[in-house]
Amino acid sequence: MKTQTEELWVDIPERRAIVSIHNDVERIVSESGVQDGMVLVNAMHITASVFINDYESGLHADYERWLEELVPFNPGTDPTSGGYLHNRTGEDNADAHHKRQIMGREVVVAITDGQLHLGPWEHIFYYEFDGRRRKRILVKVIGH
Amino acid sequence: MKTQTEELWVDIPERRAIVSIHNDVERIVSESGVQDGMVLVNAMHITASVFINDYESGLHADYERWLEELVPFNPGTDPTSGGYLHNRTGEDNADAHHKRQIMGREVVVAITDGQLHLGPWEHIFYYEFDGRRRKRILVKVIGH
Amino acid sequence: MKTQTEELWVDIPERRAIVSIHNDVERIVSESGVQDGMVLVNAMHITASVFINDYESGLHADYERWLEELVPFNPGTDPTSGGYLHNRTGEDNADAHHKRQIMGREVVVAITDGQLHLGPWEHIFYYEFDGRRRKRILVKVIGH
Numbered sequence: 001m002k003t004q005t006e007e008l009w010v011d012i013p014e015r016r017a018i019v020s021i022h023n024d025v026e027r028i029v030s031e032s033g034v035q036d037g038m039v040l041v042n043a044m045h046i047t048a049s050v051f052i053n054d055y056e057s058g059l060h061a062d063y064e065r066w067l068e069e070l071v072p073f074n075p076g077t078d079p080t081s082g083g084y085l086h087n088r089t090g091e092d093n094a095d096a097h098h099k100r101q102i103m104g105r106e107v108v109v110a111i112t113d114g115q116l117h118l119g120p121w122e123h124i125f126y127y128e129f130d131g132r133r134r135k136r137i138l139v140k141v142i143g144h
Numbered sequence: 145m146k147t148q149t150e151e152l153w154v155d156i157p158e159r160r161a162i163v164s165i166h167n168d169v170e171r172i173v174s175e176s177g178v179q180d181g182m183v184l185v186n187a188m189h190i191t192a193s194v195f196i197n198d199y200e201s202g203l204h205a206d207y208e209r210w211l212e213e214l215v216p217f218n219p220g221t222d223p224t225s226g227g228y229l230h231n232r233t234g235e236d237n238a239d240a241h242h243k244r245q246i247m248g249r250e251v252v253v254a255i256t257d258g259q260l261h262l263g264p265w266e267h268i269f270y271y272e273f274d275g276r277r278r279k280r281i282l283v284k285v286i287g288h
Numbered sequence: 289m290k291t292q293t294e295e296l297w298v299d300i301p302e303r304r305a306i307v308s309i310h311n312d313v314e315r316i317v318s319e320s321g322v323q324d325g326m327v328l329v330n331a332m333h334i335t336a337s338v339f340i341n342d343y344e345s346g347l348h349a350d351y352e353r354w355l356e357e358l359v360p361f362n363p364g365t366d367p368t369s370g371g372y373l374h375n376r377t378g379e380d381n382a383d384a385h386h387k388r389q390i391m392g393r394e395v396v397v398a399i400t401d402g403q404l405h406l407g408p409w410e411h412i413f414y415y416e417f418d419g420r421r422r423k424r425i426l427v428k429v430i431g432h
Contacts (some may be wrong), residue, residue, distance in 0.1 A: 001145045001289045001432045003324040005400050036147040038184055038286055040326055040396050044407030046341045052249055053190045058229030059241055065223060066215060066242055071354060079353060085346030097347055098354055101391055103245055105340055108184050108252055108396055110284035112149050117282060119188030138405060140398035142326055142431065143286065144145045145289045180291040182328055182430055196393055197334045202373035203385055209367060210359060210386055247389055252328050252396055254428035256293050261426060263332030287430065288289045 004032030004141040007044070012131030018060045021050070021137060022124045025109070026116055028139045035114045037143015042106035044138050047096035047130035049103035055123040063103075063127075071098040096129035103127050111143055148176035148285040151188070156275030162204045165194070165281060166268045169253070170260055172283045179258045181287015186250035188282050191240035191274035193247035199267040207247075207271075215242040240273035247271050255287055292320030292429040295332070300419030306348045309338070309425060310412045313397070314404055316427045323402045325431015330394035332426050335384035335418035337391035343411040351391075351415075359386040384417035391415050399431055 006028050008021060021041070029039055041050050053059065075092035076083025084094030107124060110117040126137055150172050152165060165185070173183055185194050197203065219236035220227025228238030251268060254261040270281055294316050296309060309329070317327055329338050341347065363380035364371025372382030395412060398405040414425055 003431070005324070005398065005405070036149070036286075038182075038284065038326075040398055042396075042398075044410065046407070046409050051245065053241055053245070054230070056230060056233060058232055059238065062223070062228045062230050062238055062242070063245075070214070070358070079350070084350045086342075086344060086350050088346050089344060094347065094350055097341055098350070101339065101341070101351075104248065104392065106396060108186075108250060110149065110184055110186075110282055112284075117149070117284070119190070119280060119282075121190050122188065136407060138398055138407075140326065140400075140405070142324075143147070180293070180430075182326075182428065195389065197385055197389070198374070200374060200377060202376055203382065206367070206372045206374050206382055206386070207389075214358070248392065252330075252394060254293065254328055254330075254426055256428075261293070261428070263334070263424060263426075265334050266332065287291070 034143035049127040178287035193271040322431035
């Protein structure tokens with residue numbers, strides 16, 4: 001049995017952005033030498049997601065608008081006027097902790113014949129909901 | 145260490161449907177000979193989900209109605225009138241890419257004593273959000 | 289290759305609550321002797337979630353309010369007045385089956401150097417949406 005572990009660093013200058021990490025995950029799987037197994041890819045921060053969907057900028061803009069409707073950014077601390085109790089800690093990112101639950105923390109992808117075993121349009125992304133600082137993504141390969 | 149890999153094909157004639165894949169996953173786990181490990185089950189298409197919940201048609205109809213409220217089907221391309229930018233690619237399935245994020249891409253299930261290790265009501269389903277064509281589900285077993 | 293399996297029992301007296309299971313998962317990983325691998329932690333019941341986010345009571349109260357907005361508790365059986373078809377089975381917990389889809393069934397966490405490999409604020413929680421009875425959480429360790 002083999003394992004491989006790598007932390008990817010990202011530094012998103014905007015508050016929110018969707019960034020492809022697909023090639024990084026492919027590279028790490030290749031370097032691991034694992035022919036058959038699984039790779040876990042997860043955000044290490046709780047205001048970000050890793051997800052698999054389409055590499056299409058229109059869809060990404062749709063996600064942005066939709067998530068903002070489901071759980072709007074609001075730096076306030078009063079829930080009766082759209083704020084969040086979490087922001088009483090001095091943060092303004094309560095919405096980001098919610099958005100990440102919709103989009104998910106992690107993906108687990110199969111490895112077959114030494115490659116990511118994906119459908120034709122599956123692409124691995126990192127979704128930053130509270131950027132403007134360095135953050136990490138964990139890639140863990142397990143298999144043989 | 146053992147692994148087993150199988151792609152399941154589905155061909156849903158409707159746009160949307162919830163289909164049990166539980167017996168297929170059980171069969172593949174049994175054929176793998178793995179006594180202790182994990183099985184990953186994921187949609188290979190980005191307008192579909194694999195999820196675990198109740199085998200109860202009323203609940204499934206509730207999900208349908210709820211998801212349609214959260215992110216309505218709309219073939220339009222203008223967000224200001226309920227459409228989606230993604231549909232400018234010529235697709236009409238932008239809602240499906242959103243619904244799949246709510247319901248999830250994948251499940252990972254433990255295998256113990258050669259069986260799926262599940263709670264009493266856990267049942268594995270495929271949720272099609274944009275059918276009327278052949279699609280695949282990946283089942284990957286890893287363990288010993 | 290090593291595996292370790294344990295079911296954690298919880299008995300939440302309220303209908304809904306967020307409970308830390310972080311220390312239990314840490315203990316099981318430590319007892320497994322696995323230095324490098326993955327741990328799967330999942331609710332065994334379909335009206336509950338396991339998720340990773342902040343250990344902050346304000347955020348947890350925000351989640352409560354937000355989930356109640358997205359899918360309100362309603363024991364009724366008529367969808368046209370806010371009820372759910374699922375409740376025709378005699379249950380009143382249809383909302384719980386929806387809330388659990390938002391927050392997720394499971395997390396998969398990497399193990400490196402014999403420890404949970406987590407970011408600085410990642411904390412593992414169980415989210416009960418329909419308590420007042422004994423329920424189980426499954427922890428499955430796999431690695432070497």
